[in-house]
Amino acid sequence: MPVPWEALIPFGLLTSMFAAAGTLLNVSKRAQNQGKPVRYHIDAWDEMMMDRDKRLTGHVRGQSTNPTAPEGFETSSSWYTEHTQ
């Protein structure tokens, strides 16, 4: 007796669409974070450090162990323009 394989096509479509959406989302998040997993539970300290990383390397996830900072680092901080009480 022939098996009704056409009835399984919608299930296959749904599964593949979930898989494609999930994969694309993950690839997009990783690409925005230079191939690393996303940072989560970021507090004010982490935000400050990530802003400093951006001033040092150009990207919030960029890292370097260079003991000396690049040229404009000393004057690139907008800390004192931020709102204070």
Place this chain on the structure above:
Amino acid sequence: MSTFHDSASGSQPYKDPTPLPDNIPKVQELGATSAPLKSAAFFIGAYCKEYNEDFMLCKNESRGDPAHCLKEGRRVTRCATDLITKMRENCLEKFDAHWNCLELNNQEYFACRKPERALNKCMFDKLGLTKTIPGSPQGKTPIHEVASPVYTTVQR
């Protein structure tokens, strides 16, 4: 008259219009970013203890005036730069392994104990520095030395 320009809106990076005057001595700023600093944190605490404490006590008595503690701040920066240079000379691979592991794990220490043990051993052998966690309970083993901890990453 001066207007506030949001630093995210310009094409050039933000440049401070009022930098430090020339009569204040300059210090070479530390170029290490957050993950290597987090990896080296306890060693900076061990190596630069006097300078760090000096700076903190100075800040404590200055009530918010940045000009009061510039000299102590320069000393702190120089000591940290010195230590990062020494770590790069002596333990570069283990240091890189540890902070790369931290970067892949949301910069959490508990996820990277294996590379951390290798780095601690290298730092102790080459530079004589140990990691001690201030304020850890007296009788028990410190959390970074516990052999099989309760809290780990979901995938091990």
